Amino acid sequence: MTVPRSGFGALLHAWRDRLSPADAGFTVAAGRRAPGLRREELAQLAGLSVDYVLRLEQGRAKNPSAQVVGALARALQLSRAERDRLYRSAGLLPPQDGTINTHVPPGVQRLVARLGDVPIGVFAADWTLVWWNPLWSALIGDPTMVPAGERNLARAIFGNGAAHAAMRPVRSERDEDAFAASIVADLKDAVSRYPEDARLDDLVRDLRGASGAFAHHWATATAAQHTTDRKTILHPEIGEIELDCDVLIVPGADLRMVTYTAATGSSDAGKLDLLRVTGGRTATEPSAR
Structure with a gap:
């Protein structure tokens, strides 16, 4: 049975599909089928377990921390507006102006x-x-x-x-x-x-x-x-x-x-x-x- 994705999970999956593996530093082998990053590649870049990324995408893991959301935003190479949208979809306030920025363009x-x-x-x-x-x-x-x-x-x-x-x-x-x-x-x-x-x-x-x-x-x-x-x-x-x-x-x-x-x-x-x-x-x- 397919588990329906939450808003947060749907964003993760869509932005993972969008990101070129080459732009993320991975070697692209001939015959690769994945249109973007594989789930295990996103997990590696964000410093998370593959199982946790899967549960986030499927909506089975709730309330990710700000640290996790920030790591995923950097790994997915999101713009600042997209980063803020990801934070809000997780029920979190985006990083405020006047605080140290950890977002990498x-x-x-x-x-x-x-x-x-x-x-x-x-x-x-x-x-x-x-x-x-x-x-x-x-x-x-x-x-x-x-x-x-x-x-x-x-x-x-x-x-x-x-x-x-x-x-x-x-x-x-x-x-x-x-x-x-x-x-x-x-x-x-x-x-x-x-x-x-x-x-x-x-x-x-x-x-x-x-x-x-x-x-x-x-x-x-x-x-x-x-x-x-x-x-x-x-x-x-x-x-x-x-x-x-x-x-x-x-x-x-x-x-x-x-x-x-x-x-x-x-x-x-x-x-x-x-x-x-x-x-x-x-x-x-x-x-x-």
């Missing part, structure tokens, strides 16, 4: 998906990771292994939770204390622009209580945006990789696109090529199923 998502030879992570103004491509996962580690609420660079640096435990060793060309201070200064800049954002307020309060280093930098740093750096990442399979780390601001969206690149022909570029082929796995490591 479709054009930015397509850009990240198509620049497959460059590790790219997209961060909100509070340094929450909201989008990434496969090479980012291979270099930095799979973000889906960290709970969505913990995927934050400041929590990785100063916290003591899952993000900190999952963070791979990274050495900045600058003094490490200066790098940490620059992230705090960037957060102070975000606070000045989003004084009513409750999530940002919770982040700062949590880290001031959990980390003496964060509290010190918060008391002494001057608000300023974080910029470029040169970093050495210790990868568990490839070893040390020295890369230029650039931070590109997306105008109008207040997002940060963080990219890692190496000079063409260098040994570090060769290591990135190896990561692109292997996905960061050794030849003997089994693929995820």
Whole structure:
């Protein structure tokens, strides 16, 4: 028996059918029948289980959280108006003006998906990771292994939770204390622009209580945006990789696109090529199923 779809589920299914797998970063095999994303592909992009996506589409799962709806909106590459419609169909208020925007415009998502030879992570103004491509996962580690609420660079640096435990060793060309201070200064800049954002307020309060280093930098740093750096990442399979780390601001969206690149022909570029082929796995490591 076919289960009738709810308004929310019907929107999910229609927008899933509309999105090109190539625009979402998937390789399209010959003879593929699905007109858009498969259900398991949407689940992978949104960090949800396939069964939960199925139940949402069929209307058997009720009252998805704002975090789930936001993840689905980003995965489906919705416009802002479509995102707001999805929130309302779930019985939720869309994100309000004056709060940090975690919506990634479709054009930015397509850009990240198509620049497959460059590790790219997209961060909100509070340094929450909201989008990434496969090479980012291979270099930095799979973000889906960290709970969505913990995927934050400041929590990785100063916290003591899952993000900190999952963070791979990274050495900045600058003094490490200066790098940490620059992230705090960037957060102070975000606070000045989003004084009513409750999530940002919770982040700062949590880290001031959990980390003496964060509290010190918060008391002494001057608000300023974080910029470029040169970093050495210790990868568990490839070893040390020295890369230029650039931070590109997306105008109008207040997002940060963080990219890692190496000079063409260098040994570090060769290591990135190896990561692109292997996905960061050794030849003997089994693929995820």
